[in-house]
Amino acid sequence: MPEPRESRAGQPPTLRDVAERAEVSAMTASRVLRNDPRVLPATRDRVRAAAAALGYRPNEVARSLRLGRGTGLVGLVVTNLANPFYSRLALGVDSVVAADGLKTVIGNTGQDLDGERDLVADLVARRVDGIIAVPAGSDHRHLAAAADGGVPVVLASRPPEGFDADCVLVDDFGGAREATARLLSRGHRRIGFLGSPPAVHTGTERLRGYTAAHADAGLPADASLVRQGQTEPAAAEHAATQLLALPDPPTALFCSNNRNTIGAFRAIRATGTDTALAGFDDFELADALGLPLTLVDYDSDELGRTAGRLLVERIRERRGEDERQTEGVAAYRRVVMPTGLVEYGS
Amino acid sequence: MPEPRESRAGQPPTLRDVAERAEVSAMTASRVLRNDPRVLPATRDRVRAAAAALGYRPNEVARSLRLGRGTGLVGLVVTNLANPFYSRLALGVDSVVAADGLKTVIGNTGQDLDGERDLVADLVARRVDGIIAVPAGSDHRHLAAAADGGVPVVLASRPPEGFDADCVLVDDFGGAREATARLLSRGHRRIGFLGSPPAVHTGTERLRGYTAAHADAGLPADASLVRQGQTEPAAAEHAATQLLALPDPPTALFCSNNRNTIGAFRAIRATGTDTALAGFDDFELADALGLPLTLVDYDSDELGRTAGRLLVERIRERRGEDERQTEGVAAYRRVVMPTGLVEYGS
DNA sequence: CTGTTAGCGCATTCAT
DNA sequence: ATGAATGCGCTAACAG
Numbered sequence: 001m002p003e004p005r006e007s008r009a010g011q012p013p014t015l016r017d018v019a020e021r022a023e024v025s026a027m028t029a030s031r032v033l034r035n036d037p038r039v040l041p042a043t044r045d046r047v048r049a050a051a052a053a054l055g056y057r058p059n060e061v062a063r064s065l066r067l068g069r070g071t072g073l074v075g076l077v078v079t080n081l082a083n084p085f086y087s088r089l090a091l092g093v094d095s096v097v098a099a100d101g102l103k104t105v106i107g108n109t110g111q112d113l114d115g116e117r118d119l120v121a122d123l124v125a126r127r128v129d130g131i132i133a134v135p136a137g138s139d140h141r142h143l144a145a146a147a148d149g150g151v152p153v154v155l156a157s158r159p160p161e162g163f164d165a166d167c168v169l170v171d172d173f174g175g176a177r178e179a180t181a182r183l184l185s186r187g188h189r190r191i192g193f194l195g196s197p198p199a200v201h202t203g204t205e206r207l208r209g210y211t212a213a214h215a216d217a218g219l220p221a222d223a224s225l226v227r228q229g230q231t232e233p234a235a236a237e238h239a240a241t242q243l244l245a246l247p248d249p250p251t252a253l254f255c256s257n258n259r260n261t262i263g264a265f266r267a268i269r270a271t272g273t274d275t276a277l278a279g280f281d282d283f284e285l286a287d288a289l290g291l292p293l294t295l296v297d298y299d300s301d302e303l304g305r306t307a308g309r310l311l312v313e314r315i316r317e318r319r320g321e322d323e324r325q326t327e328g329v330a331a332y333r334r335v336v337m338p339t340g341l342v343e344y345g346s
Numbered sequence: 347m348p349e350p351r352e353s354r355a356g357q358p359p360t361l362r363d364v365a366e367r368a369e370v371s372a373m374t375a376s377r378v379l380r381n382d383p384r385v386l387p388a389t390r391d392r393v394r395a396a397a398a399a400l401g402y403r404p405n406e407v408a409r410s411l412r413l414g415r416g417t418g419l420v421g422l423v424v425t426n427l428a429n430p431f432y433s434r435l436a437l438g439v440d441s442v443v444a445a446d447g448l449k450t451v452i453g454n455t456g457q458d459l460d461g462e463r464d465l466v467a468d469l470v471a472r473r474v475d476g477i478i479a480v481p482a483g484s485d486h487r488h489l490a491a492a493a494d495g496g497v498p499v500v501l502a503s504r505p506p507e508g509f510d511a512d513c514v515l516v517d518d519f520g521g522a523r524e525a526t527a528r529l530l531s532r533g534h535r536r537i538g539f540l541g542s543p544p545a546v547h548t549g550t551e552r553l554r555g556y557t558a559a560h561a562d563a564g565l566p567a568d569a570s571l572v573r574q575g576q577t578e579p580a581a582a583e584h585a586a587t588q589l590l591a592l593p594d595p596p597t598a599l600f601c602s603n604n605r606n607t608i609g610a611f612r613a614i615r616a617t618g619t620d621t622a623l624a625g626f627d628d629f630e631l632a633d634a635l636g637l638p639l640t641l642v643d644y645d646s647d648e649l650g651r652t653a654g655r656l657l658v659e660r661i662r663e664r665r666g667e668d669e670r671q672t673e674g675v676a677a678y679r680r681v682v683m684p685t686g687l688v689e690y691g692s
Numbered sequence: 693c694t695g696t697t698a699g700c701g702c703a704t705t706c707a708t
Numbered sequence: 709a710t711g712a713a714t715g716c717g718c719t720a721a722c723a724g
Binding site: 012055064080087103104124125127145269 | 441452
């Protein structure tokens with residue numbers, strides 16, 4: 001003998017609570033609240049009043065389950081949110097997807113490859129509508145699995161390995177080549193390289209650009225001046241200090257990302273040499289360091305926004321698929337962001 | 347005449363798919379997958395094999411709905427993720443809640459007060475397990491509503507207004523007073539103030555500290571040297587430039603946050619004066635600006651982690667509540683992070 | 693225009 | 709040790 005459903009305090013009101021209060025069926029209440037026009041205006045008002053009185057908000061969890069679509073969430077997989085590159089990416093992504101009513105779930109992996117696998121699996125289990133990832137390693141099977149499972153995946157700043165997906169890249173090779181060429185054109189012949197671990201795609205592409213610039217100029221690139229593996233400024237500073245302490249030290253350094261550039265800057269300042277400095281990624285206060293500085297610049301906000309747009313398109317496509325015929329996936333897209341050089345300093 | 351459920355390609359496998367493949371009931375499969383011991387080892391293995399073969403992952407949406415608890419998501423409400431203060435906060439929060447299997451949903455409001463209201467309501471509708479917020483304004487009714495609705499709320503860097511909740515604060519008043527006092531002790535008598543809009547709690551507290559330091563020293567604080575309302579470095583630079591252009595300009599500036607400090611730095615450098623500079627918040631490269639700089643420092647990562655911990659405790663408390671008696675909420679906690687001064691520069 | 697039936701995927705309760 | 713029934717909150721698909 002079920003009691004007449006009392007809206008228990010503490011528990012959020014359900015559709016049925018609203019329906020009972022308005023003395024209609026749950027279905028009618030549902031229609032009103034989703035603005036289905038096929039309801040008598042008088043009834044509509046009663047339901048609306050009841051919902052307002054109860055402070056009713058539809059349970060999105062139940063809604064997701066029933067509708068079978070996703071949850072309106074987008075997963076964002078990055079290695080280190082404290083790095084301004086990633087936080088700007090996150091902001092760019094969020095600004096675009098939010099316009100489609102989607103929210104962003106962040107997954108910060110901190111370089112942990114296994115963690116990234118679990119994270120992606122968990123996002124899929126949570127039925128996110130899509131995933132934007134900057135994978136830490138070059139093994140992308142976990143992302144491939146997600147994509148196979150029907151979850152749209154967009155990669156940012158790295159191309160997919162071993163599967164197909166949309167991606168937004170930066171012209172890593174071209175930018176690095178151009179910056180290195182500029183150092184060479186200024187007469188530098190021994191140029192050190194500081195970069196991320198070899199497994200990171202951008203790092204190796206940027207190293208390729210550095211090497212290519214040397215080849216373009218008909219000059220050798222001295223492998224003993226290449227230091228890869230630094231992820232944080234402290235490590236980069238250490239590596240740079242080592243390079244500057246060589247018997248025949250480099251007269252210039254090229255760094256593959258902002259973490260390494262900052263570390264190298266500190267090393268140069270500390271040793272008091274007048275080593276020239278160039279690097280990939282612009283960063284706040286780069287103009288204020290009192291040192292000449294050549295940076296490879298690109299629109300990092302736009303990178304995030306583009307990733308967001310690519311994902312939103314795929315999500316829309318998937319939503320439509322139910323109604324239309326399954327017409328195969330549109331070709332995967334690869335957007336490459338151009339780079340430019342900026343000069344800072346005295 | 348229902349077909350024997352074929353695991354349709356593209357659609358993720360369900361518990362029933364696993365059960366059929368293992369030739370058991372859905373219930374048994376469910377038990378196995380949740381490590382319920384009351385299953386025959388042989389059956390257990392069959393189910394596990396079937397799940398592995400199908401790549402089964404439980405649908406977390408359905409799980410949430412059934413269990414009636416939250417979704418394992420934590421909402422994080424901030425105004426600007428591009429500001430390193432907020433991205434560090436996000437990282438600190440995420441690192442703590444992730445240890446409890448929770449994921450962080452970011453909501454970036456960009457100072458939009460209405461947007462913040464909607465965002466919070468949406469997070470509640472999505473059944474997040476809790477919310478950590480740095481509200482943009484001083485009207486906290488939307489947060490109060492969430493808290494009333496049974497969603498634990500923790501405020502970071504601002505105290506709750508008009509309702510009760512846990513919060514983590516920085517010693518805004520004390521830090522600002524100390525920094526201003528230091529400027530005064532160096533003989534500065536005209537100290538400008540640059541800060542966020544008056545509605546921002548931290549800004550007004552820090553202004554109070556600035557004023558108190560003057561009072562402590564028995565000196566007047568000249569209201570005409572106070573500029574509030576700057577949110578970004580460009581605006582701060584503009585305001586600082588105005589101050590420095592006064593007939594009787596300040597000989598020192600105190601800034602209520604890193605955005606204003608950076609703007610003030612640019613203004614000082616551009617005008618070439620030797621104005622002393624102090625500010626709230628440490629920031630990357632503050633040591634490299636070639637200017638003496640006094641900063642109020644605190645552990646901003648710990649701030650995020652503390653907020654995360656407070657929230658996790660509340661969430662655990664709520665989980666337990668079902669089983670135990672409803673024993674009332676533990677008293678709300680207010681953690682204040684201490685500040686210190688750091689000196690940078692030549 | 694409104695209500696009834698049914699089920700999304702899973703887990704709790706109660707059988708067997 | 710296993711299974712059947714039931715319902716979380718919501719909404720399509722069909723009545724009426």
